[in-house]
Amino acid sequence: MKHDAILVLDFGGQYCNLIARRVRELKVYSEIVPCDMTAEEIKQLNTTMTVKGLILSGGPWSVYEEDAPKFDPKILELGIPILGLCYGHQMIAYYSKGKVKPGTKKEYGIAHVMVDKAVGVLKGLDSKEKVWMSHGDTVYGLPEEFEMLAYTESCPIAAFRHKTNSIYGLQWHPEVVHTENGMQMLRNFVFEVCKCEPNWKPESVVDKAIKEIKEIVGNGTAIIGLSGGIDSSVATFMAAKALGERLLAIYVDHGFMRLGETEYVESTFKNLGVNIIAIHAQDRFMKRLEGVIDPEEKRKIIGEEFIRVFEEAARKIAADYLIQGTIYPDRIESGFRKHSDTIKTHHNVGGLPEDIEFKKIIEPLRDLYKDEVREVAKIMGLPNELVTRQPFPGPGLAVRIIGELTKEKTDLLRKADKIVTDEIENVGLGDCLWQYFAVLTETKSTGVKGDSRAYGFTIAVRIVESKEAMTAGFARIPYDVLEKISTRITNELPQVTRVVYDITHKPPATIEWE
Ligand code: XMP
DSSP: OOOEEEEEEEOSOTTHHHHHHHHHHTTOEEEEEETTOOHHHHHHGGGTSEEEEEEEOOOSOOTTSTTOOOOOGGGGGSSOOEEEETHHHHHHHHHTTOEEEOOSSOEEEEEEEEESOOOGGGTTOOSEEEEEEEESSEEEEOOTTEEEEEEOSSOTTSEEEESSSOEEEESBOTTSTTSTTHHHHHHIIIIIISOOOOOOOTTHHHHHHHHHHHHHHTTSOEEEEOOSSHHHHHHHHHHHHHHGGGEEEEEEEOSOOOTTHHHHHHHHHHHTTOOEEEEEOHHHHHHHHTTOOOHHHHHHHHHHHHHHHHHHHHHHHTOOEEEOOOOHHHHIIIIISTTSOOOOOOTTTTTOOSSOOSSEEEOTTTTOOHHHHHHHHHHTTOOHHHHTOOOOOTTGGGGGBOSSOOHHHHHHHHHHHHHHHHHHHHTTOGGGOSEEEEEEEEEEEEEEETTEEEEEEEEEEEEEEESSSSSEEEOOOOHHHHHHHHHHHHHHOTTEEEEEEOOOOBTTSOSSOO
């Protein structure tokens, strides 16, 4: 069954991802696409979905900048409703020969808009609405065929619509929570203007993914990289449903796994009836990582070595396909967006070498966010323990050891990590946290142990709350739990003299330290 879809044209705005997320919360499928996708390309997407609306995202540009991203003006003639937000709003006005004043400085924060006409996207709203704005350019004149819907003190045209076509512009961001009735505005666009059916659910991908895997692999065989994290676990379970014995799940122990992980993953998946092997490749990974301190280089090396190990295993069983548990945020953060920065290369995306031996890489979860993957996992009947596990990065503890990697450091961190995990789970906090782990910093510091001076490692404890890892907040853990963690780490690990708690949100930090 084809689902109704809203495409978000990505002009590099920091909230772009949130727009798609909000539309999905309304049970309508939404996907982020490059901002220069042509009208023709949009039409072609209709073979797999029914494109019912386009949202032009914000972006850090002025329409007057020479290299500012542009859209194909023909999309305005597609007859598909369009909503421009912020930069999208300014661009629609600019392209339609409205008047746009270049901003000299950026204004951002809460604004009160006066709603002149509560119609279309603004239907049912009050005459005064609290919204979140962040803009440089300002629209101050519209051509004949448009009408102003709302204004603020500094924006004479804060919202507009085309008089006959379903084209809207909002200077503000309805997708952020600070816009009080933002969800109502998006609901209006999605249901009133675009007439979408709210029939998309994350689990809609299950049948589609199983069918896709069957079609691509045909009578061949595939392998999947199984790390034991929720993403690769769900992808493995899906692929096993599609291929049965023709799927080999390969768990690679690269030496940076958590304590007891290898045994746990092997036994869990064997019990689920999945064909699985564990490859012990600690030495070859450590050899390649010797002396490497740059985090991106570490990630790239691990990503590449993973593929080489997979290829060797695949050759043995003549597998042509590689299945991976890549999810949507991995792709975004690995820089598939044209106008945003690469933050870090997740090993299962940007870290892939160019000369891959597989016929194709299949990523059945590529369009899902983490919490959606969890929903899928529940629906598919995966054990609760697996469903609620905290995410674990592909490169594992390697990106939690700052600086050079050694076996000693890795063993030390493994033990510290186990203490953090146990103490958090013992007090029942695990279920409400996104991740909780230890990081081995490069900082050494002085301490006293017994009666003598000690000079040892500093462990940082990172515990965060998050919904889908794009943003995260450090968790306000009770002091007695933190104290227990700190006491146990310094008592049980003599090499550690200091434990610190990371109180940085994402952004500006990322969740992992490297
Ligand atoms: P950051 O550190 O980018 O992490 O804020 C966001 C989420 O992604 C996980 N993560 C990874 N997952 N391969 C993965 O499969 C990776 O290379 C990787 N790096 C980070 C991280 O644990 C967090 O949940």
